[in-house]
Amino acid sequence: xxxxxxxFRAFFAYYNxxxxxxxGNLSKADKELIIVATSIVNKxxxxxxxxxxxxxxxxxxxxxxxxxxxxWKMADLSARELAMLEFALAVCRAENITEEHFQKLEDQGFDxxxxxxxxxxxxxxxxxxxxxxxxxxxxxxxxFTMGRVPREKEKTKSS
Amino acid sequence: xxxxxxxFRAFFAYYNxxxxxxxGNLSKADKELIIVATSIVNKxxxxxxxxxxxxxxxxxxxxxxxxxxxxWKMADLSARELAMLEFALAVCRAENITEEHFQKLEDQGFDxxxxxxxxxxxxxxxxxxxxxxxxxxxxxxxxFTMGRVPREKEKTKSS
Amino acid sequence: xxxxxxxFRAFFAYYNxxxxxxxGNLSKADKELIIVATSIVNKxxxxxxxxxxxxxxxxxxxxxxxxxxxxWKMADLSARELAMLEFALAVCRAENITEEHFQKLEDQGFDxxxxxxxxxxxxxxxxxxxxxxxxxxxxxxxxFTMGRVPREKEKTKSS
Amino acid sequence: xxxxxxxFRAFFAYYNxxxxxxxGNLSKADKELIIVATSIVNKxxxxxxxxxxxxxxxxxxxxxxxxxxxxWKMADLSARELAMLEFALAVCRAENITEEHFQKLEDQGFDxxxxxxxxxxxxxxxxxxxxxxxxxxxxxxxxFTMGRVPREKEKTKSS
Amino acid sequence: xxxxxxxFRAFFAYYNxxxxxxxGNLSKADKELIIVATSIVNKxxxxxxxxxxxxxxxxxxxxxxxxxxxxWKMADLSARELAMLEFALAVCRAENITEEHFQKLEDQGFDxxxxxxxxxxxxxxxxxxxxxxxxxxxxxxxxFTMGRVPREKEKTKSS
Amino acid sequence: xxxxxxxFRAFFAYYNxxxxxxxGNLSKADKELIIVATSIVNKxxxxxxxxxxxxxxxxxxxxxxxxxxxxWKMADLSARELAMLEFALAVCRAENITEEHFQKLEDQGFDxxxxxxxxxxxxxxxxxxxxxxxxxxxxxxxxFTMGRVPREKEKTKSS
Numbered sequence: 037x038x039x040x041x042x043x044f045r046a047f048f049a050y051y052n053x054x055x056x057x058x059x060g061n062l063s064k065a066d067k068e069l070i071i072v073a074t075s076i077v078n079k080x081x082x083x084x085x086x087x088x089x090x091x092x093x094x095x096x097x098x099x100x101x102x103x104x105x106x107x108w109k110m111a112d113l114s115a116r117e118l119a120m121l122e123f124a125l126a127v128c129r130a131e132n133i134t135e136e137h138f139q140k141l142e143d144q145g146f147d148x149x150x151x152x153x154x155x156x157x158x159x160x161x162x163x164x165x166x167x168x169x170x171x172x173x174x175x176x177x178x179x180f181t182m183g184r185v186p187r188e189k190e191k192t193k194s195s
Numbered sequence: 196x197x198x199x200x201x202x203f204r205a206f207f208a209y210y211n212x213x214x215x216x217x218x219g220n221l222s223k224a225d226k227e228l229i230i231v232a233t234s235i236v237n238k239x240x241x242x243x244x245x246x247x248x249x250x251x252x253x254x255x256x257x258x259x260x261x262x263x264x265x266x267w268k269m270a271d272l273s274a275r276e277l278a279m280l281e282f283a284l285a286v287c288r289a290e291n292i293t294e295e296h297f298q299k300l301e302d303q304g305f306d307x308x309x310x311x312x313x314x315x316x317x318x319x320x321x322x323x324x325x326x327x328x329x330x331x332x333x334x335x336x337x338x339f340t341m342g343r344v345p346r347e348k349e350k351t352k353s354s
Numbered sequence: 355x356x357x358x359x360x361x362f363r364a365f366f367a368y369y370n371x372x373x374x375x376x377x378g379n380l381s382k383a384d385k386e387l388i389i390v391a392t393s394i395v396n397k398x399x400x401x402x403x404x405x406x407x408x409x410x411x412x413x414x415x416x417x418x419x420x421x422x423x424x425x426w427k428m429a430d431l432s433a434r435e436l437a438m439l440e441f442a443l444a445v446c447r448a449e450n451i452t453e454e455h456f457q458k459l460e461d462q463g464f465d466x467x468x469x470x471x472x473x474x475x476x477x478x479x480x481x482x483x484x485x486x487x488x489x490x491x492x493x494x495x496x497x498f499t500m501g502r503v504p505r506e507k508e509k510t511k512s513s
Numbered sequence: 514x515x516x517x518x519x520x521f522r523a524f525f526a527y528y529n530x531x532x533x534x535x536x537g538n539l540s541k542a543d544k545e546l547i548i549v550a551t552s553i554v555n556k557x558x559x560x561x562x563x564x565x566x567x568x569x570x571x572x573x574x575x576x577x578x579x580x581x582x583x584x585w586k587m588a589d590l591s592a593r594e595l596a597m598l599e600f601a602l603a604v605c606r607a608e609n610i611t612e613e614h615f616q617k618l619e620d621q622g623f624d625x626x627x628x629x630x631x632x633x634x635x636x637x638x639x640x641x642x643x644x645x646x647x648x649x650x651x652x653x654x655x656x657f658t659m660g661r662v663p664r665e666k667e668k669t670k671s672s
Numbered sequence: 673x674x675x676x677x678x679x680f681r682a683f684f685a686y687y688n689x690x691x692x693x694x695x696g697n698l699s700k701a702d703k704e705l706i707i708v709a710t711s712i713v714n715k716x717x718x719x720x721x722x723x724x725x726x727x728x729x730x731x732x733x734x735x736x737x738x739x740x741x742x743x744w745k746m747a748d749l750s751a752r753e754l755a756m757l758e759f760a761l762a763v764c765r766a767e768n769i770t771e772e773h774f775q776k777l778e779d780q781g782f783d784x785x786x787x788x789x790x791x792x793x794x795x796x797x798x799x800x801x802x803x804x805x806x807x808x809x810x811x812x813x814x815x816f817t818m819g820r821v822p823r824e825k826e827k828t829k830s831s
Numbered sequence: 832x833x834x835x836x837x838x839f840r841a842f843f844a845y846y847n848x849x850x851x852x853x854x855g856n857l858s859k860a861d862k863e864l865i866i867v868a869t870s871i872v873n874k875x876x877x878x879x880x881x882x883x884x885x886x887x888x889x890x891x892x893x894x895x896x897x898x899x900x901x902x903w904k905m906a907d908l909s910a911r912e913l914a915m916l917e918f919a920l921a922v923c924r925a926e927n928i929t930e931e932h933f934q935k936l937e938d939q940g941f942d943x944x945x946x947x948x949x950x951x952x953x954x955x956x957x958x959x960x961x962x963x964x965x966x967x968x969x970x971x972x973x974x975f976t977m978g979r980v981p982r983e984k985e986k987t988k989s990s
Contacts, residue, residue: 043315046212050205057201078289079902099975105900107874109768130237132427133329155329156202163322170292170314180894184976238425258498264423266397268609291904339417340502360534361633364527371523396607448555450745451647473647474520481640488610488632556743576816582741584715586927657735658820678852679951682845689841714925766873769965791965792838799958806928806950 054160060153061146065095066120070157072101073108073121074128078165085175092183119144120154127158213315220309224254225279229316231260232267232280233287237324244334251342278303279313286317372478378471379464383413384438388475390419391426391439392446396483403493410501437462438472445476531637537630538623542572543597547634549578550585550598551605557642562652569660596621597631604635690792697786701731702756706793708737709744709757710764716801721811728819755780756790763794849955855948856941860890861915865952867896868903868916869923873960880970887978914939915949922953 055067068091075083088101095101103111108121119140126137133155141151214226227250234242247260262270267280278299285296292314300310373385380388386409393401406419413419421429426439437458444455451473459469532544545568552560565578572578580588585598596617603614610632618628691703698706704727711719724737731737739747744757755776762773769791777787850862857865863886870878883896898906903916914935921932928950936946 040311042216043209043212046205046209050202050209053202053205076901079291079905080289081898081901081905084901085897099972102880102975103876106871106876106879107768110874110876127325127329130239130325130328132238132425133331151329152199156326159322159325159329162325163318166286166289166318166321167315169289170286170310170318172292177894180897181979184979235424238428240421240424240428243424244420258495261403261498262399265394265399265402266609269397269399291902336417339420343499343502358629361527361530364523364530368520368523368527371520375519397609398607445643445647448557448643448646450556450743451649469647470517474644477640477643477647480643481636484604484607484636484639485633487607488604488628488636490610553742556746558739558742558746561742562738576813579721579816580717583712583717583720584927587715587717654735657738661817661820676947679845679848682841682848686838686841686845689838693837715927716925763961763965766875766961766964768874769967787965788835792962795958795961795965798961799954802922802925802954802957803951805925806922806946806954808928 051160054153054156057153059149061150062120062153063094065091065097066117067153067157068094069101069104069117070120070124070154071161073104074124074158074161075165076105076108077125077128078162078169080165080168082168082173082175083161083165085179089179089182098184116144116146120146123151123154124158127155128162210319213312213319216312218308219312220305221279221312222253224250224256225276226312226316227253228260228263228276229279229283229313230320232263233283233317233320234324235264235267236284236287237321237328239324239327241327241332241334242320242324244338248338248341257343275303275305279305282310282313283317286314287321369478372471372474375471377467379468380438380471381412383409383415384435385471385475386412387419387422387435388438388442388472389479391422392442392476392479393483394423394426395443395446396480396487398483398486400486400491400493401479401483403497407497407500416502434462434464438464441469441472442476445473446480528637531630531633534630536626538627539597539630540571542568542574543594544630544634545571546578546581546594547597547601547631548638550581551601551635551638552642553582553585554602554605555639555642555646557645559645559650559652560638560642562656566656566659575661593621593623597623600628600631601635604632605639687796690789690796693789695785696789697782698756698789699730701727701733702753703789703793704730705737705740705753706756706760706790707797709740710760710794710797711801712741712744713761713764714798714801714805716804718804718809718811719797719801721815725815725818732819734820752780752782756782759787759790760794763791764798846955849948849951852948854944856945857915857948858889860886860892861912862948862952863889864896864899864912865915865919865949866956868899869919869953869956870960871900871903872920872923873957873964875960875963877963877968877970878956878960880974884974884977893979911939911941915941918946918949919953922950923957 068087071087072084072091075087084105088105091101092098100111100113104113104121108125113121123137123141126133138148138151141154146154227246230246231243231250234246243264247264250260251257259270259272263272263280267284272280282296282300285292297307297310300313305313386405389405390402390409393405402423406423409419410416418429418431422431422439426443431439441455441459444451456466456469459472464472545564548564549561549568552564561582565582568578569575577588577590581590581598585602590598600614600618603610615625615628618631623631704723707723708720708727711723720741724741727737728734736747736749740749740757744761749757759773759777762769774784774787777790782790863882866882867879867886870882879900883900886896887893895906895908899908899916903920908916918932918936921928933943933946936949941949
């Protein structure tokens with residue numbers, strides 16, 4: 037991407053507007069979990085591996101991202117996380133979004149702004165996953181292990 | 196989108212960097228055809244209808260976009276357009292992109308920069324289609340007829 | 355088909371028995387909408403384009419058939435039309451038809467005879483679409499624009 | 514169907530024009546095998562069971578129809594029968610039919626008229642299967658055993 | 673398999689432990705019906721044909737296995753058999769098994785041990801079907817007719 | 832499983848006959864890679880996580896199993912590993928196995944006994960994955976990190 041500086045800058049400006057905004061109820065770990073769950077649908081090695089590492093770091097949970105990679109419905113998710121991923125995956129799969137979708141989010145304490153945040157992250161990575169595919173991006177080797185061995189032993193227990 | 200001015204600006208800045216760049220071998224009609232073909236896969240009413248209208252206007256062909264909507268492989272496409280849509284749809288479907296994909300483009304006179312342009316348009320609209328879905332965007336009524344009866348020149352300006 | 359006069363006559367005799375019967379609650383526009391919705395599933399260019407034109411003419415609605423082509427569940431359909439297309443598409447997809455399917459039709463004012471009419475049109479075009487495929491039928495160019503620019507201006511507003 | 518005599522007559526007139534024509538290279542057993550192979554795709558109990566019985570009777574082969582029901586590609590088919598079913602199933606699945614499809618038929622001794630016959634039988638039963646679905650037709654009990662126990666013992670060997 | 677005696681013995685020892693255990697509420701016919709229904713999903717000619725024959729013999733019903741082969745949801749199944757096949761097919765398709773699945777079984781009088789029996793038969797034949805595929809096993813010709821012509825005429829009536 | 836000692840013993844006797852046989856050209860790491868690749872298709876958290884850990888330990892490669900989890904066709908596999916997984920996945924998906932499948936294995940130095948070994952491991956885990964699903968097995972927390980941090984730093988480089 038670096039050989040096209042204008043596109044490169046525009047991509048990251050948009051990325052920053054979405055991922056680094058201060059407002060809203062999504063934690064950094066929430067955002068990374070959305071990226072892991074949707075990038076696995078699009079079979080994007082770079083995004084799954086890099087954002088799994090970030091999720092492990094932000095959440096201090098060394099197992100959840102891997103669980104979501106294999107079978108998100110059987111992962112140790114809270115009801116709130118489950119609703120968040122359901123919405124993100126509906127957007128990811130280009131399903132028709134109905135009032136029922138928003139209602140399920142609201143039932144878990146998400147407001148309309150959060151719904152937008154979940155949807156836009158899912159949509160943005162629908163794009164990023166596809167760019168990574170045709171540019172053949174590979175994850176750095178260190179991403180595979182990052183965040184797996186927490187310093188404090190009590191962090192190893194998955195909830 | 197307008198209630199989030201920072202994201203709105205970033206989206207359109209990126210859109211402009213991709214769609215309005217001067218260089219490359221893709222015509223305006225080519226770009227719109229890519230958007231029609233990929234947006235139909237994502238079942239996005241707004242994008243299909245608006246960009247079909249733009250394709251009709253740029254190409255002066257009142258039928259091709261509709262043909263692509265129903266069954267792109269049976270549409271009256273040139274070999275060059277067929278190769279372009281094959282690549283765009285492989286990116287759209289998040290397929291693994293191989294050397295063979297790039298070779299097929301090269302065989303039709305596309306270079307590496309064109310391959311990037313086709314891929315990035317397909318990827319960008321993978322995002323846009325999904326945003327349109329969760330924001331429930333509807334096409335303006337005039338898009339359905341625009342460019343079908345090419346008499347009124349004033350209709351040509353795209354939003 | 356014309357080189358087989360016996361089959362040609364039998365096909366159209368059956369077509370007439372189904373499409374031009376006087377009785378029942380389906381309007382001409384209803385019938386055409388069923389054909390558009392099911393022919394898009396079968397990716398039949400001829401049938402989608404020709405019967406979209408007929409729907410525009412009978413319904414005086416220049417946009418609805420196009421909406422149904424892209425994403426029937428997000429089209430501006432009445433509850434009655436939605437139920438009609440749900441049944442037609444279940445038949446089109448060779449799904450098991452249950453009492454629940456008939457109940458949903460009844461809830462929208464359709465009787466058993468109407469259910470038969472919807473089902474038989476969907477089934478007949480399952481056949482016609484396939485014949486058009488292997489005989490490589492192409493729509494006449496005028497079908498693409500027919501019924502798009504109504505003479506009276508009040509017809510343009512889609513609900 | 515009998516409560517709609519006009520449709521009933523038109524259906525059978527068309528059926529006769531297709532199934533009972535004298536000309537062409539398809540045997541009665543060939544035609545029944547096409548119906549079994551395509552009706553299994555559409556999951557139509559009546560057509561599969563009734564036409565399996567007819568195939569057993571015409572072919573004097575008590576096993577082939579059952580083999581085709583489970584997995585047609587692994588059935589004991591001749592190269593000619595395999596090509597015939599490949600074409601029939603492409604039509605059944607509403608795939609785009611190309612020159613390559615016709616070439617494969619020609620390689621096995623089928624001419625253009627035979628291609629039409631295979632295609633039209635597949636298309637006609639795409640319709641019939643769907644009618645049987647929404648009218649909930651059930652096969653007569655005797656169809657399940659018909660043609661299974663040939664009188665001459667040498668018929669039991671499947672080729 | 674016979675050229676690997678250790679594996680051969682282990683396979684049949686496990687088969688016997690599952691299929692020939694005395695306890696539980698599944699009849700021999702129930703077990704065979706599970707095998708027919710799941711083997712058809714895996715398109716295994718040997719297992720479908722051999723176990724259909726066994727089902728006909730154990731159940732004295734010459735039609736039910738064939739009905740299940742074509743379209744299990746439209747077969748003449750009891751509510752108990754329907755629940756049993758629903759669970760078996762969920763396991764066969766590697767779906768996530770939830771409390772709801774077990775509840776539906778319990779509603780039809782199955783206990784936890786029966787649920788295990790249904791699941792393990794479905795899982796065992798997920799393996800057997802695949803072994804039959806890569807070893808290209810073919811059913812014996814007599815399996816196709818076995819159990820089809822009952823000696824007592826009153827058995828022909830399917831319920 | 833432990834509450835059914837006879838089945839438990841039979842399962843592990845068969846497992847041992849397959850996984851712990853001395854002969855053949857598959858390494859321990861090869862066998863674990865087959866299990867990872869096929870268990871991800873069946874979405875089995877226990878098998879993917881436990882056998883990924885074993886693969887990391889046997890292969891001393893901390894990244895390959897994760898790559899295979901996300902997108903096996905884009906993983907850093909040797910041509911030999913690619914052919915091995917292609918065959919294993921064809922068996923896993925219950926595809927028809929043809930001479931071409933065996934030829935591709937032979938081209939990479941696998942003999943008929945190896946083909947059997949690959950096939951039987953894939954088939955055995957088609958069963959195991961499904962048992963894990965309905966018994967709701969969960970991977971031990973330590974499996975997630977096992978084999979990720981090699982003592983010698985030079986092992987971190989993925990080939």
